[in-house]
Amino acid sequence: MAGFDDLASERSKAQFDVEEMKVIWAGSRHTLEVSDRISRLVANDPVFRKDTRTMLSRKDLFKNTLRKAAHAWKRIIELRLSEEEAAELRFYVDEPAFMDLHWGMFIPTIKGQGTEEQQQKWLPLAYKMKIIGCYAQTELGHGSNVQGLETTATFDPQTDEFIIHSPTLTSSKWWPGGLGKVSTHAVVYGRLIIDSKDYGVNGFIVQLRSLDDHLPLPGITIGDIGMKFGSGAYNTMDNGVLRFDHVRIPRDQMLMRVSQVTREGKLVQSNVPWQLVYGTMVYVRQKIVSDASCALSRAVCIATRYSAVRRQFGLQSNGIETQVIDYKTQQSRLFPLLASAYAFRFVGEWLKWLYMDVNQRLQASDFSTLPEAHACTAGLKSLTTSATADGIEECRKLCGGHGYLCSSGLPELFAVYIPACTYEGDNIVLLLQVARFLIKTVSQLGSGKEPVGTTVYMGRVEQLMQCHCAVQKAEDWLKPSVILEAFEARSMRMSVASAQNLAKFDNQEEGFLELSADLVQAAVAHCQLIVVSKFIEKLQQDIPGKGVKGQLEALCNIYALFILHKHLGDFLSTGCITPKQASLANAQLRSLYSQVRPNAIALVDAFNYTDHYLSSVLGRYDGNVYPKLYEEAWKDPLNDSVVPDGYQEYIQPILKQQLRNARL
Numbered sequence: 001m002a003g004f005d006d007l008a009s010e011r012s013k014a015q016f017d018v019e020e021m022k023v024i025w026a027g028s029r030h031t032l033e034v035s036d037r038i039s040r041l042v043a044n045d046p047v048f049r050k051d052t053r054t055m056l057s058r059k060d061l062f063k064n065t066l067r068k069a070a071h072a073w074k075r076i077i078e079l080r081l082s083e084e085e086a087a088e089l090r091f092y093v094d095e096p097a098f099m100d101l102h103w104g105m106f107i108p109t110i111k112g113q114g115t116e117e118q119q120q121k122w123l124p125l126a127y128k129m130k131i132i133g134c135y136a137q138t139e140l141g142h143g144s145n146v147q148g149l150e151t152t153a154t155f156d157p158q159t160d161e162f163i164i165h166s167p168t169l170t171s172s173k174w175w176p177g178g179l180g181k182v183s184t185h186a187v188v189y190g191r192l193i194i195d196s197k198d199y200g201v202n203g204f205i206v207q208l209r210s211l212d213d214h215l216p217l218p219g220i221t222i223g224d225i226g227m228k229f230g231s232g233a234y235n236t237m238d239n240g241v242l243r244f245d246h247v248r249i250p251r252d253q254m255l256m257r258v259s260q261v262t263r264e265g266k267l268v269q270s271n272v273p274w275q276l277v278y279g280t281m282v283y284v285r286q287k288i289v290s291d292a293s294c295a296l297s298r299a300v301c302i303a304t305r306y307s308a309v310r311r312q313f314g315l316q317s318n319g320i321e322t323q324v325i326d327y328k329t330q331q332s333r334l335f336p337l338l339a340s341a342y343a344f345r346f347v348g349e350w351l352k353w354l355y356m357d358v359n360q361r362l363q364a365s366d367f368s369t370l371p372e373a374h375a376c377t378a379g380l381k382s383l384t385t386s387a388t389a390d391g392i393e394e395c396r397k398l399c400g401g402h403g404y405l406c407s408s409g410l411p412e413l414f415a416v417y418i419p420a421c422t423y424e425g426d427n428i429v430l431l432l433q434v435a436r437f438l439i440k441t442v443s444q445l446g447s448g449k450e451p452v453g454t455t456v457y458m459g460r461v462e463q464l465m466q467c468h469c470a471v472q473k474a475e476d477w478l479k480p481s482v483i484l485e486a487f488e489a490r491s492m493r494m495s496v497a498s499a500q501n502l503a504k505f506d507n508q509e510e511g512f513l514e515l516s517a518d519l520v521q522a523a524v525a526h527c528q529l530i531v532v533s534k535f536i537e538k539l540q541q542d543i544p545g546k547g548v549k550g551q552l553e554a555l556c557n558i559y560a561l562f563i564l565h566k567h568l569g570d571f572l573s574t575g576c577i578t579p580k581q582a583s584l585a586n587a588q589l590r591s592l593y594s595q596v597r598p599n600a601i602a603l604v605d606a607f608n609y610t611d612h613y614l615s616s617v618l619g620r621y622d623g624n625v626y627p628k629l630y631e632e633a634w635k636d637p638l639n640d641s642v643v644p645d646g647y648q649e650y651i652q653p654i655l656k657q658q659l660r661n662a663r664l
């Protein structure tokens with residue numbers, strides 16, 4: 001039967017060891033074992049079923065999410081899961097919920113911004129879920145501009161307390177996940193006011209609801225902000241609104257790792273940079289980059305399997321139509337996304353390492369790598385989430401009409417994913433942060449301060465401003481050194497051009513605003529260079545398994561040449577490559593697509609996703625698409641009755657011409 005046979009035959013064509021590729025994708029044998037075991041555990045538990053999600057009303061959907069979250073917690077306790085296993089379990093439950101913010105932001109904020117004493121007091125309560133917390137930073141009037149927050153935290157020396165207050169409508173906290181209906185506590189960001197002086201934004205632990213009856217505490221107004229994009233999707237989350245009317249908290253509930261307020265009302269600064277108040281955002285952005293590869297690979301897995309099952313036109317000699325995956329246009333849209341999924345996986349792995357390294361340095365009071373960590377997490381979060389959101393939508397189109405059905409899994413994935421381009425920092429705002437970092441680095445060239453980390457290539461400014469690409473034939477584009485030089489030269493030249501244009505302005509801030517669209521492009525070029533170079537570095541490691549390295553090399557080249565093709569204007573206008581070299585890159589890309597074609601199904605199998613996680617009829621492992629699509633359609637509540645509700649009121653009068661007669 002179509003589907004079964006197609007995918008089985010595709011799998012038999014694979015030219016590499018899929019089991020070894022699974023290890024590479026997972027990061028290690030241990031991680032593969034854990035994710036494999038936990039994903040199956042979730043898939044086999046009926047409470048974690050996802051197939052009715054899009055049919056539920058908001059209230060039922062939310063209650064169902066609460067049920068799953070409680071069940072997940074129960075299983076974590078019963079099975080005595082480790083922290084790693086518990087996080088995997090929450091991941092595979094695959095439903096945005098208050099737990100994400102509790103474990104992903106509330107706890108990390110206390111760890112990163114609390115003193116030892118504060119950690120000892122709050123973390124055990126949070127780890128045991130005796131309290132549930134969220135991250136309340138954004139307000140109705142300000143999200144991107146954190147320094148513009150209006151909530152106040154005024155020190156009262158009489159009582160040794162802070163008074164948390166929302167002075168205006170626009171100061172209402174607005175968006176925090178988990179806040180609307182669940183959280184008992186929040187880390188609230190507000191302006192620290194002592195003796196009428198404003199000391200800027202700081203974090204405060206505030207109890208919101210009673211631990212006995214869950215009612216809001218006096219002075220607190222709290223609720224959900226309403227339905228969001230898509231049915232089901234992110235509506236499982238209670239994003240909330242919160243207002244304070246002079247709510248008092250003890251002084252020791254200000255997070256005091258960065259600065260402390262003494263009993264006398266004196267502000268004492270620690271030796272750590274004030275930017276650590278923004279530390280949780282660095283952590284979560286790093287996490288979002290890792291998650292981008294999960295979301296994109298999930299969409300790509302669905303679209304690739306379906307493209308091998310779906311046949312249209314072109315009767316072959318055996319009388320069957322062509323698999324749509326064999327069309328070159330399908331390959332040129334699909335395979336760059338497959339390559340991007342792998343590229344984001346590896347850059348995410350590297351970013352995790354970078355984050356851990358920065359953290360260790362911070363513990364030892366070495367703050368030197370913080371600006372780079374900020375630039376990398378901000379830039380890569382922006383690059384990978386934008387590409388993933390666009391990539392999911394492209395996968396939907398790659399699946400034709402059936403991709404638009406909820407049962408394809410793609411509409412819900414898209415609706416859940418797209419806010420990632422906005423939350424944790426709007427993607428343009430974050431790229432402007434990268435641009436500032438690049439301009440600063442360029443302006444320091446020649447000052448004796450050598451660029452470090454991902455900007456080390458800028459130290460070769462003279463060479464990169466003048467070099468000429470050495471490509472003479474298509475295969476030359478397969479050399480990592482050639483690709484790297486082209487990407488470095490493009491990024492260098494765009495940053496230098498931006499810095500030179502900026503220098504023409506008397507007022508740098510005005511110049512920055514005027515040139516911001518170009519600056520964003522320079523930042524994108526730098527971030528794409530990071531992704532390409534980290535993929536190349538990955539290939540320099542020992543990669544076991546028959547044919548695995550060869551496949552990864554092909555994917556790395558596809559990613560790089562696809563980006564080159566997409567941003568050809570940059571590469572040509574900066575003189576990094578010639579039009580002839582651009583056309584050779586395109587020819588090489590076509591040849592790489594042919595190389596990947598027989599391995600495409602095995603390359604998505606290597607993600608090791610269960611059908612439960614994919615939740616897609618089109619992406620089923622067995623390829624049994626048509627019978628299951630047919631079956632799914634009959635489950636729609638509209639099909640519960642043959643004649644629909646409303647027939648007698650609205651359809652019958654039309655058919656019987658009663659309406660027309662009434663008008664005559």
Ligand SMILES: CC(C)(COP(=O)(O)OP(=O)(O)OC[C@H]1O[C@@H](n2cnc3c(N)ncnc32)[C@H](O)[C@@H]1OP(=O)(O)O)[C@@H](O)C(=O)NCCC(=O)NCCSC(=O)CCCCCCCCCCCCCCC(=O)O
Binds near residue numbers: 087091104146370423
């Ligand atoms: C950076 C800003 C845009 C602007 O900041 P400023 O106004 O201060 O201006 P400057 O540009 O001048 O910056 C000053 C200075 O600081 C440096 N800087 C800036 N940011 C940082 C930083 N983060 N770290 C270090 N340094 C930083 C900057 O470079 C300047 O340095 P110099 O002076 O030296 O040049 C800022 O205002 C900003 O960040 N805006 C964006 C706001 C934002 O991101 N808000 C996020 C709100 S929270 C949110 O959205 C949550 C979404 C939740 C989504 C769900 C996530 C799921 C959770 C994932 C984890 C799950 C894990 C689950 C685990 C489990 O289950 O176990």
Ligand SMILES: Cc1cc2nc3c(=O)[nH]c(=O)nc-3n(C[C@H](O)[C@H](O)[C@H](O)COP(=O)(O)OP(=O)(O)OC[C@H]3O[C@@H](n4cnc5c(N)ncnc54)[C@H](O)[C@@H]3O)c2cc1C
Binds near residue numbers: 174239424
């Ligand atoms: C699903 C979801 C969950 C969220 N969860 C949380 C949470 O748990 N806790 C929390 O505190 N917040 C949360 N947020 C809020 C989120 O962090 C903010 O929405 C985000 O930081 C963007 O800020 P904004 O809404 O103010 O956008 P705005 O800054 O108002 O952006 C509007 C437009 O202005 C542009 N813009 C803004 N500033 C500039 C500039 N300087 N230069 C050029 N262009 C600019 C942007 O690019 C964008 O196009 C969540 C948001 C969403 C959507």
